[in-house]
Each structure stands twice: as structure tokens, then as C-alpha cells.
Amino acid sequence: MRKTNTTLTRRRFLLIPAAGLLLAFAVLGSKSNPLHAQTVEAWEQSTNERQPPDRIMDAIGLKPGMVIGEVGAGRGRFTIHLAVRVGPTGRVYANDINADGLAAIRDRCLRDKLGNVETILGRVDDPLFPKASLDLVFMVLTYHHLARPVDLLKNLIPSLKPGATVVVIDPDPVKEPGELASEYTPLEKIEREAGAAGFEIARTETFLSRDNLFILQVKGQNKLASGEASVVLADMGHLKTIIH
Numbered sequence: 001m002r003k004t005n006t007t008l009t010r011r012r013f014l015l016i017p018a019a020g021l022l023l024a025f026a027v028l029g030s031k032s033n034p035l036h037a038q039t040v041e042a043w044e045q046s047t048n049e050r051q052p053p054d055r056i057m058d059a060i061g062l063k064p065g066m067v068i069g070e071v072g073a074g075r076g077r078f079t080i081h082l083a084v085r086v087g088p089t090g091r092v093y094a095n096d097i098n099a100d101g102l103a104a105i106r107d108r109c110l111r112d113k114l115g116n117v118e119t120i121l122g123r124v125d126d127p128l129f130p131k132a133s134l135d136l137v138f139m140v141l142t143y144h145h146l147a148r149p150v151d152l153l154k155n156l157i158p159s160l161k162p163g164a165t166v167v168v169i170d171p172d173p174v175k176e177p178g179e180l181a182s183e184y185t186p187l188e189k190i191e192r193e194a195g196a197a198g199f200e201i202a203r204t205e206t207f208l209s210r211d212n213l214f215i216l217q218v219k220g221q222n223k224l225a226s227g228e229a230s231v232v233l234a235d236m237g238h239l240k241t242i243i244h
Contacts, residue, residue, distance in 0.1 A: 039080070039108070039111065039112050041077075044077045047077065047141075048077075050208070050209060050210055050211070051140065051141075051169065051208060051211065053078060053081035054081075055207070056140075056169065056208075056213065057081065057082070057085050059205050059207070059213065060136065060138075060165070060167050060213070060215065062082070062085050062086065062136065063085075063086070064085070064086055064087040064089060064090060065086065065087065065089040065090045066086045066090045066135040066136060067086070067090060067091045067092075067093075067133055067134055067135050067136075067161075068082050068086060068090070068091070068092045068093070068134065068135065068136050068137070068138055069092075069093045069095065069127065069129040069133075069134045069136070069137045069138070069156075069159060070082060070092060070093065070094050070095060070137075070138045070139065071095050071122075071127050071137060071138070071139040071142055071152070071156075072095070072096055072139050072140075072141075072142030072145065072146075073094035073095060073096050073101070073102070073105060073119075074096060074098075074101050075101050075104040075105060075108070076094065076101075076104065076105035076108045076109070078138070078140050079092060079094045079105055079108075079109075079117060080108065080109070080112060080114060082138065083109070083114045083116050083117050084114070086116065087116070088115070088116055090116060091116050091117075091118065092116060092117045092118070093118050093119075093120050093129055093130070093133075093134070094117055094118070094119045094120065095119075095120045095121075095122045095127040095128070095129065096119075096121070096122065097121070097122055097123065097124060099121055102119040102120075102121060105117065105119055106119055124146075124147045124148055124152070125147075125148040125151035125152055125155060126151070126152065126155040127152065127155070127156065127159075129156070129159035130159060131158050131159055132158070132159065132160070132161060133159055133161070134159050134160050134161060134164055135161055135164050136164060136165055136166075136167060137156055137159075137160070137164070137165070137166040137167065138167045139166075139167070139168055139169070140169040140170075141169065141170060141171075141211075142168075142170075143168045143170045143185050143190070144170050144171070144182060144183055144184060144185050149193045149197075150193050150196045150197045151197075153166070153193065153194060153197035153198070153199060153216075154197045154198060157197075157198060157218060160218065162221075163217075163221060164217075165202065165215050165216060165217050166199065166215070166216040166217070167213065167214070167215055167216075168185065168190060168213070168214040168216065169208070169211050169212070169213050169214075170184070170185035170190075170211060170212065170214075171183055171184050171185065171210055171211050171212075172184065172185075172186075172206075172210065172211055172212045173186055175209065175210050175211070175212075176210045185212070185214075187201075187204070187212070187214075190214055190216075194214075194216050195219075198218060198219055199216040199217065199218060199219060200216065200217060200218075200219050201214055201215070201216055202215050202216065202217045202221075203215040
């Protein structure tokens with residue numbers, strides 16, 4: 001009998017670290033965020049390796065409390081990462097033109113206890129985001145599928161807060177030659193179409209192995225910010241002159 005108790009005791013001790021390991025996996029990636037850690041589905045693994053969510057979100061400056069509009073959210077591969085990063089004080093509007101995909105996102109968020117995601121069934125030329133609400137618009141592996149990219153970009157402008165940016169991640173024909181031309185978004189294409197819609201490329205990131213990351217902003221925002229800063233500095237200089 002004593003030998004049996006010893007065996008059971010050893011098993012209990014063996015189970016403790018195993019339970020701790022399972023707990024670590026359950027909260028991995030949550031970064032102390034009170035939202036439930038996201039569940040990554042098997043089919044998403046290879047694409048997440050190609051486009052590491054945390055590295056991308058760091059590069060585009062995604063922070064807790066931000067309001068994000070995701071164009072072409074699909075079945076929510078990136079939506080869940082955006083939702084966890086912005087946290088309970090932020091919000092993600094997940095847009096698509098496919099109602100089945102949006103239903104899958106709602107089911108997924110229910111399963112993962114993500115209460116800060118709202119789905120929006122849009123049109124090919126307008127994602128129908130709320131007016132003046134977004135800090136950032138995000139689209140990944142979506143831009144080259146847009147039937148009317150210039151119109152869609154134009155229709156984003158009313159939904160943007162002052163200083164908001166639009167992030168486009170799409171395959172680069174130089175990094176990944178041999179694919180169909182329609183599967184790429186070359187720099188020249190997005191410069192031309194974004195320009196026609198009233199945007200300019202503020203920054204390009206090339207750290208992804210097969211894709212480029214373009215950050216767009218409404219034309220003139222940089223100049224406006226610089227002008228406002230100059231006025232403030234001029235006023236401060238004038239004030240300094242009066243004091244002395």
C-alpha cells in the first residue's frame with residue numbers, strides 16, 4: 001500500500017509542470033491582455049510564418065486602444081491578432097464582401113472571447129466603415145483582389161481620423177517571381193492608384209520575405225503637420241524674444 005501511495009505522489013508531481021506548460025501555451029501571445037489569447041488554426045500556420053503578426057503590428061505602430069478597419073478580413077486570420085493587440089479599449093471593424101467569411105469571424109471571436117470585433121458586410125467599392133472613426137486601415141493579401149481599388153481607397157477617406165494611415169501588405173514580384181501578375185502589387189501600381197484616390201506612400205517596409213508593406217496617408221498630411229509645428233515653434237520664438 002505504501003508503495004502505491006508513493007507512485008501516486010510521483011504522478012501528481014509529474015502532472016504539475018505539465019499543467020503549467022499547458023497554461024503557458026493557453027496565454028502565449030496575450031501580453032497580459034485581458035482578452036482571451038487567440039486560437040491559431042492549422043491552415044494559418046505557414047502564412048503567419050511568412051507574415052509574422054507581432055512583427056507586422058510592431059512595424060505599423062499598433063497600440064492598445066486603437067480603432068482598426070480591416071478590409072478583406074476573410075475568415076479572421078489576422079483579425080484575431082489585431083483584436084488582441086488593441087485590447088478591450090480598442091476596436092476592430094472586420095470588413096469583407098463574403099458573408100460566410102464574416103460569419104466564421106463571429107463564431108471565432110465568440111470561441112476566443114474577443115468582444116471588441118464587429119463585422120461589416122461591404123461593397124466592392126466601399127467597405128462601409130463608420131465615419132471619422134479609424135486610427136488605421138489594414139489589408140493583408142487583399143489589395144490585388146480589389147475590383148475597384150481607386151474607388152475603395154477614396155471611400156476610406158471619410159472613415160479616417162486626422163493622421164490615420166492605411167496599411168497594405170501584398171506580394172512583391174521581385175521577391176517572388178514566376179507567379180501570376182494579378183497576384184502582385186508592384187510599387188508603381190500602388191503609387192498610381194493611391195495617388196488617384198488622394199493618398200501618398202508615407203513609408204515602405206521590405207522586411208517580409210515575399211511581401212511589401214506600404215503605409216499610405218492622405219495627401220498633404222505630412223506638410224500640414226510640418227506647417228503646424230513651424231507655427232508653434234515660431235510662436236515660441238516670438239514669446240522668447242518678448243521675455244528677453
